[in-house]
Amino acid sequence: MKTYSEEKGKEKFDWNKTLDALIEGVVEPSKEFKKKLADKSMSWVTCACGNQCSILPRDANGQPLDCELSELGLQFAGEIGTLRWSKAKETLEKIENRSVILIEDKLGEARAILRAAGEI
Numbered sequence: 001m002k003t004y005s006e007e008k009g010k011e012k013f014d015w016n017k018t019l020d021a022l023i024e025g026v027v028e029p030s031k032e033f034k035k036k037l038a039d040k041s042m043s044w045v046t047c048a049c050g051n052q053c054s055i056l057p058r059d060a061n062g063q064p065l066d067c068e069l070s071e072l073g074l075q076f077a078g079e080i081g082t083l084r085w086s087k088a089k090e091t092l093e094k095i096e097n098r099s100v101i102l103i104e105d106k107l108g109e110a111r112a113i114l115r116a117a118g119e120i
Helices: 015-024 031-041 067-081 085-116
Strands: none
Touching: 015 085, 031 067, 067 085
């Protein structure tokens, strides 16, 4: 399955890899790089939520319809913007865990529809 970012024509971005490098000090971010990360984190298409599966329900701007996931996305953007890499990594894990639950629910709904239609 494609990420929402990929569905919208953006390149997939590995937030985990980037945050790990920042936390471990492998990368000393320039001012431009910090701005690039902040910009990515503030767009629903390229943020941590945007790099989750495209089947998650979203509004026209890409904001997740799930309140918990949306709040986590806002929290993540704030942490990236204030250079709190470790906190952002923790929030990213919460975003991924919440996304798994929502994706499983969505797939369960699809299976139920298919069963009801006699397709499976």
